Amino acid sequence: MKDYGEGASVETVPIVRSGDVVTARQVVRTLAQRSGLSLVHQTKLVTAASELGRNMLIYGGGGVVRAATVVDGGRPGVFVEFKDEGPGIEDVELALTDGWTSGNGMGLGLSGAKRLVDEFDIESGADGRGTTVRIVKWGR
Secondary structure, three states, rough: OOOOOOOOOOOOEEOOOOOHHHHHHHHHHHHHHHOOOHHHHHHHHHHHHHHHHHHHHHOOOEEEEEEEEEEEEEEEEEEEEEEEEEOOOHHHHHOOOOOOOOOOOOOOHHHHHHHHHHHEEEEEEEOOOEEEEEEEEEOO
């Protein structure tokens, strides 16, 4: 996926505690409103961002969220990146399977977030170099 955050005015939120996930969610909602996303698209994006931020905190030990409004071919949208330095995900394909969980959740985190957005990219491995998830939700 293209890093839509390059060259854009990027909002950055460090995630070290649960309150930071709330802050990141508010930033994403503001950007979604600013870019003109419908209420339904705003809700989907904020839900995905909340789930990914929570996962980053719980499984990655925290990290950084970068978010920006973007335009591609006249189409407005919001780009959000979640980057941690945690242990990584051993089997990304398995982790994207509905119902699979490494914790006590329902197993809908990554797969559910992926369904809520228009673009979804994940880079990870169980090599201790962390995980990066990039998402985009487009308007119109």
